[in-house]
Amino acid sequence: MLVASDAGRHAMLVADTGAGKTLAGFLPTLAAFCPSRFGEQGPPDGLHTLYVSPLKALAHDVQRNLVTPVEEMDLPIRVETRSGDTPSDRKKRQRVRPPNVLLTTPESLSLLLSYPDSFAMFAGLQRVVIDEVHAFATGKRGDLLALCLSRLQSIAPGLQRAALSATVADPQAFREWLAPWGDIDSVELVEGEPGAPPHVEVLLPIEERVPWGGHAGRWAIPQIYEEIRRNKTTLIFTNTRFLAEYTFQLLWDVNEDTLPIGIHHGSLSKEARRKVEGAMARGELRALVATASLDLGVDWGDIDCVVQMGAPKGSSRLLQRVGRANHRLDQPSRAILVPGNRFEFLEATAAKEAVDQGQRDGEDFRPGGLDVLAQHVMSCACAAPFDEGGLLAEVRSSLAYSWLDEAVWQRVLHFVATGGYSLEAYDRFKRIVRDANGTWRLTHPEHAARHRLNAGIIVDNEMIEIRFRNGRSLGKVEEQFAASLRSGDTFRFAGMDLEVESLRDLELVVRAAKTSATIPSYMGLRLPLTTHLADRVREMLIDRASWARFPDDVREWLEVQDWRSRMPGPGQLLVETFPHAKKHYAVYYTFEGWNANQSLGMLINRRMEDRGLMPGGFVANDYSLAVWGLKPVIDPLPLLSPDILTDEFVEWVQESHLLRRAFREVAVIAGLVERQHPGKRKTGKQVTFSTDLIYDVLRKYEPDHVLLEAAWADARTRMTDVGRLGNVLDRAAEQLVHVELDRVSPLAVPVMTMIGREALPQGAIDDELLLEAESLGAEAMRVETAPADLE
Structure with a gap:
């Protein structure tokens, strides 16, 4: 990193967890403050380096670990953090007298750039270090950061950018994202030496079988507790906040030794989070149950083992979490995966093998969001009047908005200036105005204060x-x-x-x-299953020679499925139909994740209704979709024709509240609706009421409004996962395999056990599933003439 910095180049550092990426990212900064470098001129003054991370906890952890070498080398560097938790008096002082190194988040950086004194504050900025870049570069927070980087580069043209990650699947794509104007040659790829390979194991029940259904992994609590007793510190990850609370309670129920066990997630208060983080840093906890709030870069070297409750949903996510154990390059990190059901066993095995082989996955980059751009334009206006041509050039210098043309740019400006022609009669939407010289400025200073109160990208789910x-x-x-x-x-x-x-x-x-x-209605908030991991599971299903390594009950499950029906191979869409409990069922093995399967279930139900098949309902998980009705589906292909995305999909989204929900999010991000007022905050109900009113006006009088376009983009990508839904339809058109059965198949049991359990919590469902799952499983596994290898 120091060589790239001395050569005046940006850098993308990819290195294993525990390799010292963060300190490597700061090495040019530390060197700049060494007396041998600055000589008689004295150390650099003012803000020299900006460190951006996706998590507040990570910034505080980095501060702890950075201060030690600074003090040991007696360097004249002042290091501070800035986030939403920072006291207001310190925030104000930081703008007047900034530290040499400021550790912050994309949202706090955007707010800093909205102040008039930001030009003076960042004029001497030399470096920006972006940690864990894979965690947010491909989403809306990445869009915001990309725009902030463009503004910083404009203020400080000599600024050097550096990005750090252990788990990017495509370093070249991230190099292009990091580079100004997409000049990938200006970004040097620095790759660290590989560390000790992680040791990952999939936990199996000692006496019981791998469960048919459920997600909580309650069966494993006694074994996990014994692991906690053996280790100095165990870090237990869950995929949802509810599951974190549920697992924490289960561990306390068996905690005979009253071991100190903590919990950490984003819904806890700042004080509670800080208390737990401090206790972990001091080595006072024997175990900590956490969500993604702690899976990025936090360096606690005394962690012996990481436990992942439920399937990890991606090899990169798993590798990131595994890396919290030991956090040293020369020692293997140890992790235990706890599958909640048999499909999760396959997914956990696929993730383990991907990690063993060093394969990564991740989301693709997509065009930047127009709501984020509108927020950034307002931030720029709050800082100073701007020339629209100059700001457009600045915005286009980021990869996320390099596509932006003049027409879309004018629509965004018109929205920020007036709210759009349907709303321009209302003074409160008139935030900026263009003067005779073509310069845009605020219509009133109070708009700046209101913007700073409400700016942000994260909109809480209700x-x-x-x-x-x-x-x-x-x-x-x-x-x-x-x-x-x-x-x-x-x-x-x-x-x-x-x-x-x-x-x-x-x-x-x-x-x-x-x-x-x-x-x-049962769903629970879910992390998406990556395409890479889904493909691995499909390949595992048809690799019959590999089944011998599985536990007996899992191997027999697959063997009976293979004997009675078919396996869903790569490139195929397997559809099984069978009668059960006086209804007719069709199970679609898509492996495209819950969002796509839920959307497909809605659409298939509508088509079945139109065709008189009397649909009764559906359930979905990451792997499959079960639909049932009073009449059998004789031919599933017509239900999956590609025009479902142009006809029924559009109608469904518009008739449902999906578009309204998406509009609420983009309206809040773009600043059309304010959540916060001085001294009080709107409730979620009040925000929804405001956005619904505006939505109805725009749908009626301005259907091409820029925020309706942004809402449609969100509804298609995040809420319904239309891209992966399209993958299902493509496979159906190319190679649909329909198998008619006389009863439920073994592979269908995990999704069938979800029927009727919608009102139960995500953890308690495991208990309720046992009897029904065993009954369904017995029916599915019953063989009148057993295959030779099962006799």
């Missing part, structure tokens, strides 16, 4: 309350599920069949359904 018209509440479901419903849809919740009357103000109003429910 839980939707389900209630009858008389006000009786039944509980809550995730907003994404509720948003996918339309008036008249029926679903099962709390043991009742319910019909949707309306969704408004974060309340789902229902009544008792006259017919059986068609849509089960």
Whole structure:
């Protein structure tokens, strides 16, 4: 890194966890403050280096680890952090008298750039170090950071950029993202020496079988507790906040030795998080249950083992989490994967083998969001008047917005200036104005204060309350599920069949359904299964020679499936149809993740209804989709024709609340609707009420509004995963394999066990599934004439 810096080049550093990436990223900074470098001129003054990380916890951890070498070498460097948790008086002082090294997040950096004194503050900036770049560069936070980098480069043309990661699948793509104007040759790729290969094992029940269904892995709690007793410190990762709380409680229930066990996730207070982080740093905890809030770069060297509850959903994510153990290059990190069910066993095995082979996965880059761009334009206006041509050139210098043309740029400017022609009669939307010289400036200084109160990229997910018209509440479901419903849809919740009357103000109003429910509501928030890992699982299913290494119950599960039906091979879409409990079922093995499968289930139900097949409902997981009705699906191909994405998909999204939900997010990010006012914050219900009103106006009078376009982009990509949905339709058109069976197949049991369990928590579902899963499993595994290798 020092060689690249001395040559005046940007750098992309890819090195294994524990290799010292962070200190390597700071090496040019430390060198600049060595007396042998600055000589008689004295050390650099003002802000020299900006460090950007995706997590507040990571910035605080880096500060702890950076201060030690600075003090040991007696370097004249002042290091500070800045985030949403930083006291306001320190934030104000940092702008007037900045430290030499500032550790921050993309959102805090964007806010700094919105102040008039940002030009003086960043004028002497020499370096920007972006840690764990893979974690956010491909999303909206990456869009915001890319725009901030373009602004910083404009303020300090000699600025050098450096990005660090242990788990990028495509370093060249990240080099292009990092480079100004996409000049990849200006970014030197620095690769570290490989460290000791990690040791990853998949945990198996000692006496029981691998469960058919469920996700919590409750069966493993006694074994995990014994692991905690053996180790000095164990870090236990879960994929959701609920599962973190559930696992934490289960561990306390068996904690006979009253070992100090902590919990850490984003919903905890700042004080609670800091307390746990401090206890871990001091080695006072024997175990810590955490979500993704701690899986990036946090350096606690005394961790002996990492436990992953449930499937990891991606090899890069797993490798990142495994790297929290030991965190030393010369020692292998040790991790234990705890599958919740048999498909998760296959996924965990696939992830382990990918890590063993050094293969990574990750999301692709996509065009930058227009809502993020609108927020950035407003930040620039808050800092100083700007020339639209100059700012457009600056914005285009980032890869995320290199596609931006003049027409789209003018639409974004018009939105920031007036809210769009449907809203321009309202003064509160008039935030910037162009003067006679063609320069844009704020219409009133108060808009700057309001912008700084509300700017940000992360919009919290809401839980939707389900209630009858008389006000009786039944509980809550995730907003994404509720948003996918339309008036008249029926679903099962709390043991009742319910019909949707309306969704408004974060309340789902229902009544008792006259017919059986068609849509089960159980989902739980999920991390997406990566395409790379899905492909590995499919390959594993057809590699019959490899099944011998699996536990007996998993091997027999696959062998009976292979004998009675088929295996879903790469490039194929396997559809099984069979009768069960006086209904007709079709199971589609897509391996495209929950979002795509849930969307496909909605669309197939609509097509079945149109064709008189009397659909009864569907359930989905990452691997498959089960749909049922009163009439059998004789030929599944017509239900999967590609025009489903141009006809039913558009109609479904517009009739459901998916587009409204997406619009709320982009409206908040773009600054059209404000969450925060001085001294008070709007509730989620108030924000939704405001955005719904504006949404209805724009849909009616300005359907081509720039934020409706941004909302459609979000609805297609994040909420419905239309790209992976398209993959399913492509495979159906090319190679659909339909197998008609007389009863449920072994491979269908994991998804079938989800039916009717929608009202249960994600952890408690494991207990409730046992009896039904065993019954379904026995039916699926029953063989009248056993294959030779099962006799």
